[in-house]
Amino acid sequence: KAGVTQTPRYLIKTRGQQVTLSCSPISGHRSVSWYQQTPGQGLQFLFEYFSETQRNKGNFPGRFSGRQFSNSRSEMNVSTLELGDSALYLCASSLATVSAKTQYFGPGTRLLVL
Amino acid sequence: QQQVKQSPQSLIVQKGGISIINCAYENTAFDYFPWYQQFPGKGPALLIAIRPDVSEKKEGRFTISFNKSAKQFSLHIMDSQPGDSATYFCAASKPGTASKLTFGTGTRLQVTL
Numbered sequence: 081k082a083g084v085t086q087t088p089r090y091l092i093k094t095r096g097q098q099v100t101l102s103c104s105p106i107s108g109h110r111s112v113s114w115y116q117q118t119p120g121q122g123l124q125f126l127f128e129y130f131s132e133t134q135r136n137k138g139n140f141p142g143r144f145s146g147r148q149f150s151n152s153r154s155e156m157n158v159s160t161l162e163l164g165d166s167a168l169y170l171c172a173s174s175l176a177t178v179s180a181k182t183q184y185f186g187p188g189t190r191l192l193v194l
Numbered sequence: 195q196q197q198v199k200q201s202p203q204s205l206i207v208q209k210g211g212i213s214i215i216n217c218a219y220e221n222t223a224f225d226y227f228p229w230y231q232q233f234p235g236k237g238p239a240l241l242i243a244i245r246p247d248v249s250e251k252k253e254g255r256f257t258i259s260f261n262k263s264a265k266q267f268s269l270h271i272m273d274s275q276p277g278d279s280a281t282y283f284c285a286a287s288k289p290g291t292a293s294k295l296t297f298g299t300g301t302r303l304q305v306t307l
Binding site: 084111113115122123124125128130135136138170172174176181182183184185186187188 | 226228230235236237238239240243283285287291292293294295296297298299300
């Protein structure tokens, strides 16, 4: 079974621009979560989508948004980029059942904002 | 407010030794406690997880010890190997929000020959 894939793997943007990151979950997984990883703040939860609906949300500004498609693929968008948005953005997928909570992470998209 | 505190920040262990990483949590609503391993350039990968109704769980060389009254849990890596050198994260989640993990700050483990 293929793992979680994320595209692109690396991205360079300038302040004020917007960016869209893509995540394809493991086949059969309906839950997709996004995390931001930085040296200073560590791993922080952004949001989770399940069956095309945002189910949970972290403490990030509205510039961070996401969506999920009917095939469970997900995208996250960051508008009006700031230097502090430079980070590794990780996507994780899960069956999200009571007995199957494991989240499987992709390799991440490394975003550099100049 | 950091809800999951992890220590130490870094750890050097000799090959064959025991690596111990500790975590403490504040929110008693947490009911799922996984440990993740991350290698440079890779996403975190689940190592082992425990629920609070169990005091210990072992999978191969990896053991989680859980102390509900102290709100602490720890990861023990027995017979540590150079290939175990990675960053380890503890995490926690609440019922119904297993996909919303609260992570510790990470421990960089180096296993020397």
